[in-house]
Amino acid sequence: MSVIEREPSTIPAGQSAVRLDGIDYVELYVGNAYQAAHFYRTMFGFKPVARAGMETGMRDRLSIVMVQGDIRLVITSGLNPDSPISRHVALHGDGVKDVAFRVDDVAAAFQTAVERGARAVAEPQVHEDERGRVVRATIGAPGDTVHSLVERHGYAATLFPGFEAITNAPATHAVGFTEVDHVAVSMESGHLDEWIQFYKEVLGFHQSHHEMVWTKNSSMNSKVVEDPSGKIKFPIQEPSKAGTNSQVQEYLNFNHGSGAQHVAFLCDDICFTVRTIRENGVRFLEVPGTYYEVLEERVGAIQPAVMAEYQELGILVDSDEDGRLMQIFSEPVEARPTMFVEVIERRGARGFGSGNIKALFEAVERQQERRGTI
Numbered sequence: 001m002s003v004i005e006r007e008p009s010t011i012p013a014g015q016s017a018v019r020l021d022g023i024d025y026v027e028l029y030v031g032n033a034y035q036a037a038h039f040y041r042t043m044f045g046f047k048p049v050a051r052a053g054m055e056t057g058m059r060d061r062l063s064i065v066m067v068q069g070d071i072r073l074v075i076t077s078g079l080n081p082d083s084p085i086s087r088h089v090a091l092h093g094d095g096v097k098d099v100a101f102r103v104d105d106v107a108a109a110f111q112t113a114v115e116r117g118a119r120a121v122a123e124p125q126v127h128e129d130e131r132g133r134v135v136r137a138t139i140g141a142p143g144d145t146v147h148s149l150v151e152r153h154g155y156a157a158t159l160f161p162g163f164e165a166i167t168n169a170p171a172t173h174a175v176g177f178t179e180v181d182h183v184a185v186s187m188e189s190g191h192l193d194e195w196i197q198f199y200k201e202v203l204g205f206h207q208s209h210h211e212m213v214w215t216k217n218s219s220m221n222s223k224v225v226e227d228p229s230g231k232i233k234f235p236i237q238e239p240s241k242a243g244t245n246s247q248v249q250e251y252l253n254f255n256h257g258s259g260a261q262h263v264a265f266l267c268d269d270i271c272f273t274v275r276t277i278r279e280n281g282v283r284f285l286e287v288p289g290t291y292y293e294v295l296e297e298r299v300g301a302i303q304p305a306v307m308a309e310y311q312e313l314g315i316l317v318d319s320d321e322d323g324r325l326m327q328i329f330s331e332p333v334e335a336r337p338t339m340f341v342e343v344i345e346r347r348g349a350r351g352f353g354s355g356n357i358k359a360l361f362e363a364v365e366r367q368q369e370r371r372g373t374i
Contacts, residue, residue, distance in 0.1 A: 017204025018109045020101040022231040023180050024150040024157065025065075025072040026263060027098035029088050033077035036094065037064045039333075043280045044265075044341070045175035046073055052163040054079070061085055064166075065158050069178035071265065072157060074098075088144060093336040096260035099141070099183050100148035101232065109149050110137040116202040121146050127161035134160055139202075142185050142195055142236070143258030175280070176273040181266040181344050182224075182233035182352070186251045187258035192221060192238040199225040199234065208233075211354055212240070220248050224352060235352055237261075254336040262329070264342035270326045273343055274313045282341075283331045284314050291316070298355055299324060316356040323348020327356065 030036040040046040046066035053062040060083055063076040076097070078085030088097065103109040106124045114120050119140030127134045132154020138146050159165070187195060199205040209224040222237035239249045251261050267273040278284070292311045296302055299319040302310070310317060315328050323346070330341040344353075 017228070018103070018112050018202070020103060020109075020203065020227050020229075020232060022102055022229070024100040024102040024148075025074050025098075026096060026180060026183070027063075027074040027076055027100065027148075028095060029076055029078075029085050029092075029097040030094040031077060031089050033062045033064050033075045036075045036077075037066060040066055040073060040075065041170070041172055043282050043333075044068070044277060045173055045177065045280075046071075047172040047174070048166050048169045049158045050160075050163040050165055052160070056162055056164050058162055063163070065160075065163065067158055068174050071177055071180055092144065092255050092257070092259060093338055094334040095255070095339040096145060096183065096263065098138070098146050098148050099260070100136075100150050103149045103151055106135040106137050106149045106151040110139070113139050113149075113202050117198070118202045122148075129161050131155060131159075131161075142187050142191075143255075145185075145259055173276075175276045176267040176269055177265040177343075178268060179266050181264040181342075181346070182235060183260050184235045184237070184262045184264070184342075185258065186248045186255075186261040187236065187238050188252060189238045189240065191258070192223060192236060195236055196223050196225055204228065205232075205234075208350070209235075209352060209354070211237075211352075220246060230350075251338050255338045259338075261338065262340045262342050264327075264344050267343060267345050270315055270328070270343060270345035271309050271313060273345075274315060274328055277343075278313070285329045285331060287314060287316065316353060318349065318351065318353040318355040320349050320351040320354075322350045325349035325351065325353060327353050 028036065037048050041048060046068045048064050048066050050065040051063065052058040059079070061076055061078055063074055066073045066075060076085060078089070080086065110124055121138040121140055124135055124137040127136065132152070134155050135151040136148055138148045141147050196207060200207065205225040205227050207223055208226050211222040213220045219240045220237050221240040222235055224233060224235045226233045237248055239246050252258070289311070292307065295317055299317050302317070310326070313328070315326050317324065317326050325344060325346045327342060327344040332338060332340050
């Protein structure tokens with residue numbers, strides 16, 4: 001079941017919402033930043049452009065900034081086993097720690113968010129040198145993830161004070177990613193509505209979709225929140241059938257709590273992008289060939305040559321009242337069956353592939369059977 005719900009936010013009349021201007025960066029905490037940066041460069045075409053570590057005066061971590069299109073990833077490792085970064089990785093494995101938002105005024109945004117109920121993680125701090133000034137504050141998000149609020153003056157979006165540009169990076173071949181389409185979050189059963197209310201009441205988002213998905217082994221309840229511009233989107237899901245080990249529950253078990261289950265990267269030509277990253281070694285979930293036998297009944301006519309390419313590459317197709325979208329999901333990108341990557345192309349569609357979610361669940365469950373976790 002899929003319901004589109006384009007409702008207004010719940011910000012009271014007369015109160016201005018926290019004004020966000022898109023995602024500034026997504027930070028991953030990982031065990032080895034050098035190796036992870038190599039992985040995201042060679043597999044997904046991200047270019048390393050800046051770094052900070054002991055050589056730049058950063059004593060507790062190594063961070064590498066990587067870019068593609070309008071996407072900025074920050075890959076961070078701790079430098080000692082007792083650091084919060086290292087403890088986070090030990091508990092959760094490699095994965096998303098921070099989905100940071102651009103704002104015009106960090107102090108005002110932070111104050112507003114905290115007054116509305118956000119958990120304060122770090123108060124506004126000014127980082128300044130001869131190149132410019134960056135102000136940053138941080139609030140809590142589901143699980144151990146956070147949202148930083150970033151205000152820039154003079155600093156390019158690829159740099160922070162204390163970072164140095166990387167000028168000798170190996171050749172990087174972009175795969176066509178243009179921006180972060182959405183970040184999907186999984187959480188324990190019973191907490192979905194509380195976090196939907198958080199994004200609506202604290203940050204002025206609105207709920208745009210609601211999905212219920214069932215298979216023979218499991219079920220999922222999912223709702224999507226978006227900021228007013230539609231630039232920032234969070235599908236949030238919880239397992240909705242007690243006693244089963246769905247792919248959402250498997251994520252929660254291995255992540256040891258709520259967190260970002262996948263990041264979806266937008267592209268303009270999904271066939272080119274998927275073919276490129278498959279050649280780079282990325283593995284994708286497989287769907288049965290029968291999926292394509294009934295696809296046109298659901299989404300409309302598709303040119304035979306295009307259909308053949310979609311089937312060859314394993315690309316899923318869905319449609320809504322605004323258009324069509326194509327998507328595909330990688331296998332987990334680390335040792336634990338937790339974080340994965342979605343590739344998505346939108347041709348007007350504003351949905352998240354509701355017609356494909358059951359096919360995705362069943363594909364993941366086939367992998368779970370091989371892992372012995374279902």
